[in-house]
Amino acid sequence: MARPINDWNARQYDDFAEQRQQAAIDLVAAIPPLRGTTEPAKITDLGCGSGLSTCLLTERWPDAAVTGIDKSPDMLARAAERVPQAKFQQDDIANFKATQPQELIFANASLHWLPDHRKLFTHLAQQLSFGGILAVQMPNTLSEPSHQLMSELALRPAFAEHLSNLKSDREDLLTPMDYYDALAPVCDEIKLWETHYHHVLDGSKDILRWFASTGLKPYLDMLPEGERPDFEKQYIDAIALHYPSTSDGKVLLRLPRFFVIARRRA
Template sequence: MASAQHLRWDPAQYQRHGRHRSRPLTELVARVPELPSRPRIADLGCGPGGPTVSLLERWPDARITGFDNSPEMLAAAEATAGRSVRFVEADLASWRPAEPWELLIANAALQWVPDHHLRFPEWVAGLAPGGVLAFQVPGNFAAPSHRLMREVAERPRWRARLAGVLRAADPVLTPEGYLAALAPLCPEVDVWETTYLHRLAGEDPVLDWVSGTGLRPALTALEDDPAARDAFVAEYAAELRAAYPADAHGTVFPFRRIFAVARRAR
């Protein structure tokens, strides 16, 4: 989606938990202050396009451009393009605003961009006066879902094949870190965090969730060896079942997210 250039994304898998995934974007958009009429909006790491188009619910007269570097995601997004929404290939690790924007928004994308906070000065400089930078990122990389993924990848059978493939344990800043990064750039900064308790149904639902997101690097690295890929997934799935046991009502998947909304001086 964002800057993980060699990942093979599966839009259908990503959207399997769309109802849960859409809630953080809805809550992020609700905290964005009023924008001028016909705002120019850039959706950074737009993914399959549906979330981008949903921005028209808040800003129906907006001119929106979604940026992503995944051919699979962009192909899915093109099906949602319209007169006021377009999609462009771009890598957020090097993307620079070429025009002033009223809103730069990133929904669960910046965690794929190493040291993304170092991009903030240039992105804020690309905002129109009073423009807004708004984003949310997962804050659950120490949770069992991600910790166990890394631990299984470190086992002797997988260590050589998956060395350096998965993200580190801290690809995002703390809320305090984002506040410190944004405060010198914007006079208005709002940072908060929320832990959602998603109740998931079905067999191995946490595995199903991460198969559309955090597990993509391992799945991509092993795609040429289906037997090895299936063996790795089976090991990881067994660990997830122990960490997230199901009950009669499903499986509870706690998911922490970090939000930030920063407004440039008018």
């Protein structure tokens, strides 16, 4: 079956699988044991994508019932290939409501696409069993040159006709205090931190490739096919000014990521 034009492209996303997976590895490593037991039995991977995070969950907790949820058919097909022992469900994670309390809700690089995080984080914490863990990682990139340049390019006359109506639910992340206050009525043992990853890429074209399946995707989807190459070229030219080459010709893509781990209060 052909992939719908606006669907996510799992193979393209996996071009940088090892580097994309590092934040999920770090998040899994930071998850504490459940109270009274060492392993969660019911785990939801919220916005599982191509299964890069799901496979980490099944490796750490092989006896758990792990369910990955994602909106993209292409991502889910790739995830099912990668992690056949997990279950996968096609749904919009904005509508997530657990059929039974979960001992771990894991959301790696997915919740930043959703609005109204104060309500969202309180809601997710309420889907946990008592003592269950919410573990979240979100890119904090809207103020980075990589994303500022996307918005600036969209205003140029050559593209504004097609991109002027582009709307995204993506908002700036809340402050750490806001996330704490959203979770504190329901959770304790709340941990918040930010890590800045510096991904070593071969050049400016790789920065385009990195974001073509994520942040740039809404822009590329709205452009006529014949105008995408020009948009991509102008993006690469602009990127090169903000991400200079290293001594050996590589570039460093700085990518801040914000982490939250909270335990539901018993």
